[in-house]
Amino acid sequence: MAAVIGFVSLILIIVAVITSATLGTSLEGRLQDQLSRIASQTTVLVKQAQILTVAGRPMTAQNVLAGQNYPGLLLAIASDTGATGALVTSEGTTALTDSQFEALTDAVNKSPSTSVDLDGLGSFSITVREYGGIGIITGLSRDEVQSTMAQLLTVITLATLGGLILLALTTAITIRVSLRPLRAVAGTATRVANQPLDRGEVTITERVPASEADPRTETGMVGAALNTLLDHVNDSLASRQKNEERMRRFVADASHELRTPLASIRGYSELSLRDRELPENTQTALERIQAQSLRMTRLVEDLLLLARLDEGQELVHGTVDLAQLALEGLADARPTAPEHHWNINVPEQPVIMLGDAGRLHQVVANLLANARTHTPAGTTITLSVARERDEAVIRVHDDGPGIEPPVRDELFARFARGDSSRARQTGGTGLGLAIAKAIVEGHHGTITVDSTPGDTTFTVRFPLTPASGTGEADPAGTAQ
Template structure:
């Protein structure tokens, strides 16, 4: 585009200047013709008129007078040189086809002609050379061509430098992306250390914003890969823990069944055989129930992760806490159980059975993992748009070694996995999954002598206020 513009400007400039020079040449011809008129007589010859008229060098004159046809021109040294008959005839032939045009003489070059006619058949043909006009236009075109070519070369060099410097950040982005693309990201512990240099990720430019966006993307990908690795490690630990939990009851079932078979093979009718078989069947049943409970807990977690298993309705957390504390008091008479609820019921939208499971689990943990005499306080209250259920105890607190993984699956305070200290280690994981399925939060704040588990659930505006029943009984009693 720049080349086209420059060439167009050069051609336009040459055309305009050529037109101006052509006009000036016509004016010079007119002046030369006027000077010829001043010195022309009926008997003059061309050389006489040019000698007297002080014409400019290069002036050409052909006359027809009573003296006949004559022609001459003024040389560079201002001398007058006569034209021969052949040259005069050539000029006559040229003006017959194109009066007032141009003629090219073999030794003199091209001339612009002007014809003036007089009475009695006389005429004067005045000409000036066009070599100066052609030379001037040629110089202009050559200058324009050289300037255009030089300007284009300089412009191309400047544009190349500017584009190269402008695209340097983009090359850095491409190089970074190429290096990242060559990394093995499919599996294993992968970290992405490659980043676009800060100097090439300037957010003030478009390409810099691309570099900054790539760095942000790589940060997110790195975090995702780290999370994937953590999930893989947790999955491996989960499979190992689940295998361990299932292996124990399966081993018990196999051992008791083999023991019963051996007794039957030895003496099926012996009284001790029947007693051993009955005891073995009872243990097999107990282990089967334990294994069934474990599988059901795992299935519940899977369904909660998929957003299933919940049946929503209006749930009175106050009544739920009363029932859960009553059950816990019966199961742990050696603990002190306290209840702190308001006069008005706290109603949320949720699954009553699953929320009762959460409360029972928290109270069971407080009973199992604290010594006798510990005071456990259950509180239900409203906090803004949230309903809060807190279980507080003054026991020894959560072991700092497992504080970060307290809500993970198969997380257990007893590393020896002793059966008397609890179940499979899925209780708090299930409780958190249930609370999260209700769009709530389950958190813990623990230090020696002060441990609080807090369940925070959103209050359903439509169900939060007590409703008057048709028969006039209390709304709280209806719930």
């Protein structure tokens, strides 16, 4: 709008200047032609008055103009006997004052054909002629020219302002109507952007209305292109979801099927190790087979658990006291690393929520195991539980070496491994934090980590319903 109105304003100003200049030149030319004719007539009148002067009648400008009905006609006569000047008005003939006559003569001395402003009379165009030693100054009022120019400028100004206002309104309406499809596109894109597309089954049903996606217009082409893009994205998300479900079923089925042979391997190895007459090499090999089968079993169990959590299974909700859960979790973790310093900070009042006690205990156990495994001896590990507004918060803090940023970004991914600063000292599946995240998200919570050297904190937040946050649940329902 600013660009259009600016360009149109410039064009109108140029047109106004050219029109005013052309009309002003034309009016000035007509005035000069008229002045030239009247100057010839006044010369004749002066000749006649000179003859009458011989007859005894004095020759003055007023006598010369007597009987002339031409308002705005100015006449000044200068001779050896004196100088007089007069102006014809609608009421008659008026003599010029000394100051007015002096201003008139000064203008004539500067230029014989010019314009002069006389005090109280206005502006005049004048010309000078001479006859028989008499200087004759003839002038015509420029009031009509100036009035016409003033009216023209007023009309141009008002017309320009009115035209610009009309142009602004028309442009605004045109732009709003023309860009309405883009607002529909923006609205559709915003609604799609607010949908959770990162996981789970996703169906994008939002589309730009067909009336705003007409490919025959430029803005309609944008809407049509967005609809095409959304169709493609929706198909891709559906395909991704099918692949994920297929992979999840494969992992779950494979994990389930592997449990039986792994149990058999572990059973046969245990049975074989009962034979005291086994050679030492054979016994060592069986012990390795048993250890690896146990490790493989843990991995299969973790994969099966993740697959079931992804499907929304495995969670059995009940009343859980997070403070009691933390106490039990720390009691279980303390004997596994006596060289660490263990602290706990829980409120006196229970922190009650609805959840799966067993899985929540697994979250606490995994976080404590992670802190124990990846920190050196002597590290202080603090487990705390608190209620913050409408959330239950669990924090596991340690003053170990910290987590490198590249590792921290992928910490909750499956099979994640730490770098040398938090090197794994014992065997593990690399799925502990991924399982913890899946359990937390299954309870509609969040898990985050903040880490700098000497200060690492895992924070788990669970939403509390009004009933679950009061701490007045039946103690018999508290998880043990």
